[in-house]
Amino acid sequence: MKTLAATCCAAALACTMAGCHGTNDMATAPPPDTHDADVKAISDTEAQWSQTWQARDLDKIVAVYADDAVLMTPGEPPAQGKDKIRKVGGEMLKDPSLVLSFKPSRVDVSGPLGYTQGAYTMRLTDPRTHKLMEEHGSYVTTWRKQSDGSWKAVADIATPSGPEMPVAPAKKM
Numbered sequence: 001m002k003t004l005a006a007t008c009c010a011a012a013l014a015c016t017m018a019g020c021h022g023t024n025d026m027a028t029a030p031p032p033d034t035h036d037a038d039v040k041a042i043s044d045t046e047a048q049w050s051q052t053w054q055a056r057d058l059d060k061i062v063a064v065y066a067d068d069a070v071l072m073t074p075g076e077p078p079a080q081g082k083d084k085i086r087k088v089g090g091e092m093l094k095d096p097s098l099v100l101s102f103k104p105s106r107v108d109v110s111g112p113l114g115y116t117q118g119a120y121t122m123r124l125t126d127p128r129t130h131k132l133m134e135e136h137g138s139y140v141t142t143w144r145k146q147s148d149g150s151w152k153a154v155a156d157i158a159t160p161s162g163p164e165m166p167v168a169p170a171k172k173m
Contacts, residue, residue, distance in 0.1 A: 039114070043116075049064050054099065054100070058086065065152060065153045066144060066154045067082055068080075069081070072157040073088065104118035106118070119137070119139075142155040
């Protein structure tokens, strides 16, 4: 009887030790390195986003933002959430002269967060003078990885490099 009890205790101890050992291996295994793939995913998403602005597709523009995102544009209060971002984007797109393009000069990722920074150019009609204006500036967008592996913008801020400049009228030939 003592032999059976000792054997059972030894078996239980061995199982416990094996279970603990396996758990430690899992805890110390490094997560897969997805940095380069994540940088590419954000770069591709942002390139498509710039094209979406040029196509003037408000639904696709807003779809890039997370539900809790914030958009900060010069001279305006922050637009918090997709509904307010949609309103800002819709107002911008009412201007038939609006052309917005942007391109990142830097993209980086750390875990579930990433960011882009770059330059933008925007042509628009000045609401006061009704003249065509051009603005150049820089931007930073913070991205958060979603549970499906996609990336969504969570904070988007633009800063003009200087005042809007009038666009010279096209020369007649």
